[in-house]
Amino acid sequence: MSLLKILVFAALIAFGLFNMVQGIQERLRVTYIGKRENRLDNIGERIKGLLVYALGQKKVIREADGGIMHLMIFFGFNIYIIAILQFMLSGLIPGFVVPFISDNAVFYLLADIIGLIAMIGILYSGWRRWVQKVERLEAEKFGSPGENLILAMILGLSLLIVSVFLGTGFKAALTQDPMYSLAPVSGLFAILFNDMSQSSLAIGFDISFWANVLFATGFMVFFRYSPHVHPVFAPLNIFFRTLKPRGGMIEPIDFENEEIEQYGVAKVEHFNWKQLMEVYACAECGRCQANCPAYLSGKHLSPKHLIHKLKFHMEEMGKVLGPELRNAQLTNSPLSEVAIRSEKAEELMEKYLVPDIYSAEEIWDCTNCASCMEQCPVMNEHVPKIIQMRQNLVLMESEFPAEAQLAFTNMERNYNPWGVGWNTRGDWAEDLDVNILSEDSDVEIVYFTGCAGAFDDRSKKVATSFVKIMKAAGVKFGILGPEERCCGDSARRLGNEYLAQTLIAENIETLNGYGVKKIVTTCPHCLTVLKDEYPQFGGNYEVIHHTQFINQLIKEGKLRFKQAEAMKKITYHDSCFLGRYHDEYEAPRQIIDKIPGINLVEMSRTKTKSFCCGAGGGRMWLEEHGTRINVMRTEQALETNSEVIATNCPFCLTMIEDGLKDKDVSETVKAFDIAELVERNLQ
DSSP states (O other), rough: OOHHHHHHHHHHHHHHHHHHHHHHHHHHHHTSSBBOOOOOSSSHHHHHIIIIIIIIIITTTHHHHHHHHHHHHHHHHHHHHHHHHHHHHHSSTTTTTOTTTTHHHHHHHHHHHHHHHHHHHHHHHHHHHHHHGGGGOOOEEEEEEEEHHHHHHHHHHHHHHHHHHHHHHHHHHHHHOGGGTOOHHHHHHHHHHHTTTTHHHHHHHHHHHHHEEEEEEEHHHHHHHHHHHHHHHHHHHHHHHOSSSSGOOOOOTTTTTTTOOOOOOSGGGGSBHHHHHHHHHHHOHHHHHHTTTHHTTSSSOHHHHHHHHHHHHHHHHHHHSSHHHHHHHHHTTTTTOOOOOOOOOOOHOOIIIIIIIOOOOHHHOOOOHHHHHHHOOOOOOHHHHHHHHIIIIIISSSSOOHHHHHHHHHHHHSSSTTOOOOTTTHHHHHHHHOOOOOTTTOOOOOEOOOHHHHHHHHHHHHHHHHHHHHHHHOOOOEOOOOOOOOSSHEEEHTOOOOHHHHHHHHHHHHHHHHTTOOOEEOOOOHHHHIIIGGOOOOOOOEEEEEEEEEEEHHHOOOOOOOOOOSSSSSEEEEEEEHHTTOOOOHHHHHHHSSSSSSSOOSSSOHHHHHHHHOOOTTTTGSSSSSSSSHHHHEEEHHHTTTTEEEEEHHHHHHHHHHHHHHHTTTTEEEEHHHHHHHHHTTT
């Protein structure tokens, strides 16, 4: 054993580890710009998430092509590290043996197979990027600085594995030890090296050893300066993910706290540290972008670029504000309380997210469909960021689309975005003999009609069908009538948190006053706010969507169907707020399956990858420019050649019907809510 060899080896590895740790620390330091927030609650659930999403790669494998590639790299390389360490130690310490590993032929067999799998995955990633040219990866021109970095990473990791294959091959030829006999790759090299002299084989092994050490060191140093750091930050991001339901991720603003000077997010430091760490977890896979209705319809927004632009801004802040950040970290003080040393640093601190980093159009294009978050393998949280930036624009800057003002005014004056007189809210049910809680509150369940069911002529038909279904099933229910207010969904997602909280508070006061325990609604937006957001303000109820309730009634044998005659072929549109927000995909399909004579045909984009109708996130009340999202979704439905498009949401129903008119097929293809289909086919 050479002392010099050990010292050089230790120095190289220490240098690599130092740089890698520095790279992690430098990036974590930048997240210190953000606000403090405790993300160490419910450790058991967080560890479970690590096992399922990081180790289990649950979201990664949803897409076969890229998913299989990533599995090959992730498991292949991480397991092959054992072979790399064994190779290094055997080269450093002559005769080094780990019992049952270093002297085991099966180990070398498995090591070669796993190493080969890892290398194929690594090389295939380059193939997908530069030969297949997968669009969502957005590869730059080959030879550009960004692509050169990726090429260096691919070659470096491949050569790291190859150096072990070669070194093991040299050692196998040198020792003629039968324990290498099962190794397919190393064994092949051993055969090729058999005619070499003992000294040449020894030199070959030493060269392979040092090449391996240098590539390993280089990779660790590369990590510090490379933008591709998600292998470390993705597991952290998953561990520190929010454990709140997707609908409850909007943080309420305490308007009674006079110490709060900023509503929403205007600058990067207004985000919390976890929201900032997400930029380093991003793998740049583009799955969010490839499933974003705003991006796919040619709008300004790309969820991938939303993360990247924030990342570039943070990296610039990290470079310019390095000493200040270290100071803040050492003194455990907010960055705003630390003395800024340069004019450039002060200029950077004054940058606003809108319009300096993002355009206003990007922020208002979002439909809150949450497809970006659903598809993201590292569980980044895009939508809450957008809503927080909207809050700043609305509450602090009074800068928002003109159409939003009309919706806000209507909600302020008449408690609904349509602006229809609030006192007529219960008129839709006048001829249906529906119990109103102000007259009799002794009911099993409250039907929260929602603004659409109460004021939109098309949605009134859905509400009427649902009432008839509940009556047929013998359900004892009631409505709030004129006492019901808008649930607050549109106001909240458009950034008007103050208006939303006003509406929410009035509804909670009314519901609690009647001692309401269980609510059913025909609107997934109402469902989301009532179920996931009202608890933030003291409104705790069991809330269920009407498709879930109808499915439950069917299972209990309270509803029976006749043979469907007019509608034979049907396709179903998964609404974003029932599907991705509540993971409810089966109840509506189970209902359709129970109606005799109807054949369900799925669209190309369905369930977790369902395409938005375009009306979520308050977009129902805003003008849409360019290609209309609802028309794109309607086209996807028409590809199935169905006679009927079934929906579960008043917004979706409106948007799909508008899409059918746009395509001039409204006479031959009809859109119906699930409740209407059920009511039409009841025995």
